[in-house]
Amino acid sequence: MTRAMTGAKIVLQALIDQGVDTIFGYPGGAVLPIYDEILIQNHIRHILVRHEQGAVHAAEGYARSTGKTGVVLVTSGPGATNSVTGMTDALMDSIPVVVITGQVPTFMIGTDAFQEADSVGITRPCTKHNWLVKDTDKLAEVIHQAFHVAKTGRPGPVLVDIPKDVQFASGTYTPPDKVRTSHYRPPTRGDAGAIMELAEKMESARKPIFYTGGGVINSGRRACAHLRQLVDETGFPVTSTLMGLGAYPASGKHWMGMLGMHGTYESNLAMHGCDLMINVGARFDDRITGRISDFSPDSCKAHIDIDPSSINKAIHVDIPIVGDAKRVLKELLDVWRTRGKKTDHEGIRQWWRQIDEWRKVDCLAYRPSTKTIKPQFAIQRLEALTAGTDRYVTTEVGQHQMWAAQFMGFHEPNRWMTSGGLGTMGYGLPASIGVQIAHPESLVINVAGEASWLMNMQEMGTAVQYNLPVKQFILNNERLGMVRQWQELLHGERYSHSWSEALPDFVRLAEAFGCKGISISDPSYLDEAITEMLDYDGPVIFDCVVEKHENCFPMIPSGEPHNKMRLGDDVEEKSIGASGAVLV
Amino acid sequence: MMNELRIKAGTSRKSAYDLRSPITEIQESHTLAIIVDNEAGVLARVIGLFSGRGFNIDSLTVAEVDHEGHLSRITIVTSGKPAVIDQIKNQLGRIVSVRKVLDLTVEGPSVERELALLKIKGKGKNRVEALRLADIFRAKVVDSTLESFTFELTGTPEKIDAFADLVRPLKLVEIARTGVVGISRG
Numbered sequence: 024m025t026r027a028m029t030g031a032k033i034v035l036q037a038l039i040d041q042g043v044d045t046i047f048g049y050p051g052g053a054v055l056p057i058y059d060e061i062l063i064q065n066h067i068r069h070i071l072v073r074h075e076q077g078a079v080h081a082a083e084g085y086a087r088s089t090g091k092t093g094v095v096l097v098t099s100g101p102g103a104t105n106s107v108t109g110m111t112d113a114l115m116d117s118i119p120v121v122v123i124t125g126q127v128p129t130f131m132i133g134t135d136a137f138q139e140a141d142s143v144g145i146t147r148p149c150t151k152h153n154w155l156v157k158d159t160d161k162l163a164e165v166i167h168q169a170f171h172v173a174k175t176g177r178p179g180p181v182l183v184d185i186p187k188d189v190q191f192a193s194g195t196y197t198p199p200d201k202v203r204t205s206h207y208r209p210p211t212r213g214d215a216g217a218i219m220e221l222a223e224k225m226e227s228a229r230k231p232i233f234y235t236g237g238g239v240i241n242s243g244r245r246a247c248a249h250l251r252q253l254v255d256e257t258g259f260p261v262t263s264t265l266m267g268l269g270a271y272p273a274s275g276k277h278w279m280g281m282l283g284m285h286g287t288y289e290s291n292l293a294m295h296g297c298d299l300m301i302n303v304g305a306r307f308d309d310r311i312t313g314r315i316s317d318f319s320p321d322s323c324k325a326h327i328d329i330d331p332s333s334i335n336k337a338i339h340v341d342i343p344i345v346g347d348a349k350r351v352l353k354e355l356l357d358v359w360r361t362r363g364k365k366t367d368h369e370g371i372r373q374w375w376r377q378i379d380e381w382r383k384v385d386c387l388a389y390r391p392s393t394k395t396i397k398p399q400f401a402i403q404r405l406e407a408l409t410a411g412t413d414r415y416v417t418t419e420v421g422q423h424q425m426w427a428a429q430f431m432g433f434h435e436p437n438r439w440m441t442s443g444g445l446g447t448m449g450y451g452l453p454a455s456i457g458v459q460i461a462h463p464e465s466l467v468i469n470v471a472g473e474a475s476w477l478m479n480m481q482e483m484g485t486a487v488q489y490n491l492p493v494k495q496f497i498l499n500n501e502r503l504g505m506v507r508q509w510q511e512l513l514h515g516e517r518y519s520h521s522w523s524e525a526l527p528d529f530v531r532l533a534e535a536f537g538c539k540g541i542s543i544s545d546p547s548y549l550d551e552a553i554t555e556m557l558d559y560d561g562p563v564i565f566d567c568v569v570e571k572h573e574n575c576f577p578m579i580p581s582g583e584p585h586n587k588m589r590l591g592d593d594v595e596e597k598s599i600g601a602s603g604a605v606l607v
Numbered sequence: 608m609m610n611e612l613r614i615k616a617g618t619s620r621k622s623a624y625d626l627r628s629p630i631t632e633i634q635e636s637h638t639l640a641i642i643v644d645n646e647a648g649v650l651a652r653v654i655g656l657f658s659g660r661g662f663n664i665d666s667l668t669v670a671e672v673d674h675e676g677h678l679s680r681i682t683i684v685t686s687g688k689p690a691v692i693d694q695i696k697n698q699l700g701r702i703v704s705v706r707k708v709l710d711l712t713v714e715g716p717s718v719e720r721e722l723a724l725l726k727i728k729g730k731g732k733n734r735v736e737a738l739r740l741a742d743i744f745r746a747k748v749v750d751s752t753l754e755s756f757t758f759e760l761t762g763t764p765e766k767i768d769a770f771a772d773l774v775r776p777l778k779l780v781e782i783a784r785t786g787v788v789g790i791s792r793g
Contacts, residue, residue: 147652148659152703155647172703207703332697335690 030159030190031056034123037166039066040199043094045085045460046070047078051098052138053125056190070460070489073481075102077453079109079180080479083118084457087440088415090243092119092173093457099125100138103184104145108447110180111149115444116266117241119178121169122150128188129157142184151179157186159194167202176209177330178241209329213346213354221301221325221342222359228299228323229370230377231259234282234311237266237443238304238328240436242348247436249352250303251275257359257366260378262290264305265428266443273432279378283311284579285425288386288588289378291577294319295585296377302326304348307337308444309606317584327351386577386590387429396546398423398498398569402430402470405496408553413465415458417441419451419475422504422575427470449478452495456482459491466494466557473499473566474523483536486562494556495564500571501526508574529566536564544568581606636665636686637712638719638789639696644704645671645679652702653681662695663687666721666764666786678706682788684764711789719789723767725774726781728755733777740777744770755780 028036034057038046047070050058061069072078075097082093093113097106103124113120127136143155152172154165162185169181225231233254239246247270254261254277261271262282271278280287282294294300300322305311307326312318318338325342326334334343344351359365389399402423416431417440418424424441433439440458442450455469469476476497486493506521533540539559543552543566556563576591582605643649650669657664666684671677685695692710699708711717725746727737734756741748741758744766750757760770764787771782 143648144651147648147655177701206706330701332694332701334697336694336697339690 026196027193028196029056029060030162030185030192030194031060033159033162033194033196034166034185034190035060035064035067036196037163037199038094039064041092041167041170043067043092046094046096047072047081047085047457048096049073049075049078049098049102051100051102051125053099053127053187054096054102054123054190055125056187057096057123057125057185069096070456070485072453072456073484074479075105076108076449077456077479077482077485079106079113079120079122080447080450080453081457081460081482081485082120083109083113083116083450084417084440084454085461086118086120086457087454088437088458089461090437092121092170095120095122097122097124098138099127099142100140102138103140103142103182107146107149108445110146110182112442112445112447112450113180114149114151116442117178117237118180119173120180121166121173122146122180122182123166124182124184125190126155126184126186129186130188132186142182146182149180150182153182153184155184155186156189159189159192162189162194163197164202167197167199172207175207177238177333210345211329211347211350213327213344213351215354217325217342217344218351218354218358221344222355222362224299224323224325224342225257225259225301225359226362226365227367228259229367230293230297230374231257231299231301231371232293232297233259233261233271233301233303234263234294234305235261235267235270235303236264236305239267239270239348240304242304242329244436246304246347246349246352247271249349249356253352253356253359256356256364258371259301259366260293260375262286262294264308264311264443265441267305268428268439269433269436272434274434281428283308284313284581285429285575285577287429288384288577288590289381291579291585291588292381293378297322300324302328302340303352304328306333309337312337313579313587314582314584317586319585384590386588389573389576389591392570393546395570396544396549396567398500398573399426399430400546401496401498401549401567401569402426404549405468405470405553406431408550408557409466409468413462414438415440415455415462415465415467417451417454417458417467417469419469419471419478420446420448421472421475422508422573423470423472423475423498425505425575426498431470448475450475452476452479452493453482453485455493455495456485456489456491459486459493460489463491467492468494468496471495471497472504473497473501473526473529474503477523477527480532483533483538483562483564487537490561492559492561492563495562496556497529497564497566498569499526499529499566500569500573502571504573505575507572511574512580529564533564536562538562538564540564540566542566542568632688634686635689635692635712636684637692637710638717638787639683639685639699640709640711640789641681641683641699641705642672642707642709643679643681643702644706645677646704649679649704650681652704653683653699656698656702657683657685657695660698662691668786668788680788682786684787709791711791714791716792717789718792719763719787720761721764721767721787722759722761722785723771724749724783725758725760725771725779726755727758727774728778728780730754737774737777740770740773746770
């Protein structure tokens with residue numbers, strides 16, 4: 024059945040029919056008709072952020088922690104341009120987000136009208152797809168398609184730009200089941216021949232490794248369950264990218280820790296030395312591969328990915344499998360089981376013995392201190408005091424993010440929200456808000472650095488307004504820690520503009536926002552302070568003053584292969600080649 | 608004949624491309640036909656992909672080919688190593704408005720044509736020579752004044768290059784080319 028209604032009402036009806044319960048937004052001139060409709064309904068909750076970038080990150084946090092699509096509503100011009108960083112972040116990390124922007128009325132487009140920006144033009148490279156809707160009759164169809172595109176195949180952000188006159192005009196509403204479904208239907212079923220080939224390789228591999236990524240989490244809980252079965256039944260070691268943490272539990276006995284630039288020694292050496300690499304939903308990112316020409320030189324590489332363009336992009340693979348992780352892993356499991364669950368037991372036993380040797384290096388070790396709080400120690404204590412609870416963790420970007428990935432254990436998918444591909448400082452606080460909205464009863468912690476946190480600190484206002492008890496766990500070293508580390512290792516210790524001067528007093532800042540502030544610098548009182556933070560029923564800004572010059576190790580220096588990994592004790596040898604310095 | 612001789616290394620349509628190693632370092636030229644939804648901004652999506660990811664566009668043509676189905680055909684001649692060509696095709700395939708990507712260079716034999724308009728100014732002997740060359744190349748006179756001819760020439764890019772090279776000394780003052788369109792044979 025189709026009905027006539029205004030464009031603004033169509034937007035709300037379409038969102039309701041898509042099962043949306045929350046939108047993150049900020050009003051402005053070009054979306055006022057939609058805001059009128061929001062006011063007179065009770066189906067959808069609107070969360071007023073303080074900056075449009077925050078709206079998109081909050082929607083990302085909401086989406087990543089629930090598996091649903093995040094929704095953002097912002098105005099034209101600056102509303103749209105402010106959301107660009109969030110959309111780029113969502114594109115890089117494959118997070119489904121629908122962004123609705125207002126636009127100046129159709130008859131004013133192209134006239135440099137007030138708050139006019141070419142939103143579809145600006146966001147074309149940072150969305151999966153976008154639409155400018157010029158006809159109210161087509162509005163419902165476009166919104167339904169937007170949700171379809173955002174969630175189908177490799178997920179990502181989409182944008183629907185709606186001129187104000189289209190919101191006011193009357194048009195026909197088309198419900199989702201009447202919409203001509205988009206031709207956009209990426210294949211999800213992997214090639215049976217390739218899956219068979221991989222199963223055969225698994226039977227004879229002596230040094231196999233599973234290398235999993237965010238794609239497993241995007242594929243859903245079933246994909247994670249199949250991965251766990253496959254890993255546990257084969258006995259193969261498993262490592263994961265930053266985005267994939269939690270797909271296989273950190274408590275699992277085949278877990279080796281994260282891989283990559285700041286991953287564990289054993290994971291990276293196993294990647295380098297393996298004879299069969301099974302990549303599931305990861306993309307051979309440059310943080311993972313190190314020097315391409317020396318990447319895992321002697322392995323047969325299989326790559327399962329829903330996006331064909333991810334395959335053979337950076338690394339040539341021997342067994343490409345295009346498909347949805349949950350389907351491909353299920354089929355792989357079935358084929359391998361049917362063939363008799365064979366593996367080279369003796370080979371794998373020796374492989375584990377080698378991995379255990381690498382483990383003995385204890386790559387995450389650091390020099391403890393009784394005088395200052397070591398950032399690693401702070402995260403370890405946070406982990407110890409929150410492990411086993413119903414916990415979600417977001418992060419900002421930098422050293423603290425890597426330490427959180429190294430020292431916190433994630434046992435379930437969708438519990439770890441971080442900006443991986445784009446590396447967006449300012450992601451964590453708004454993301455924690457989105458997560459807390461979706462999980463009001465759970466503990467949500469944003470592990471932050473003080474510099475990143477300041478980038479979107481205005482969102483504390485949102486947390487206080489909606490009484491969201493997000494815990495902002497700030498490792499405050501008064502430095503841009505990762506920048507400082509690179510300057511030390513690559514730029515002759517010339518610390519150009521990498522310290523945070525004129526920092527606010529975080530406790531008084533918390534009070535100014537109307538929430539609780541805690542500051543701690545003595546390691547002997549750290550546990551007490553963390554407990555105080557956890558026990559407080561409301562948002563907390565936790566200012567953890569840490570050692571200022573701690574570096575994040577282990578580290579694969581840029582431009583080096585995995586087996587040239589540096590451990591914390593190697594710091595004396597500081598020089599990194601000029602070719603490495605060019606890389607980021 | 609001339610066409611055969613002017614083929615650049617690695618660009619032959621007769622090579623056994625299916626047997627090629629995807630990791631060779633040879634630059635190849637490929638003609639891609641991209642069928643897209645004919646909607647606002649679709650060309651920008653396609654060329655934005657090329658510029659954003661640093662791919663080459665050697666030639667580009669676009670026109671609607673199915674009015675009822677709202678489909679356009681974009682023909683792009685691009686060049687790169689085999690792995691890059693594969694990446695270009697996969698990246699194009701990701702664009703939501705792209706319906707189909709055909710690689711005319713590898714998917715069986717195909718025919719490629721380009722149209723050019725060439726304006727030659729001159730008097731006397733040069734005019735006669737221009738007409739004689741046009742006759743050899745089967746170029747058509749589409750405009751003439753007392754001091755100029757405009758020729759229309761259709762053929763492969765190499766044929767147009769050859770004709771342009773020959774008439775350049777006769778005072779070729781302007782040339783307009785459409786870029787390549789191509790279609791598979793049979």
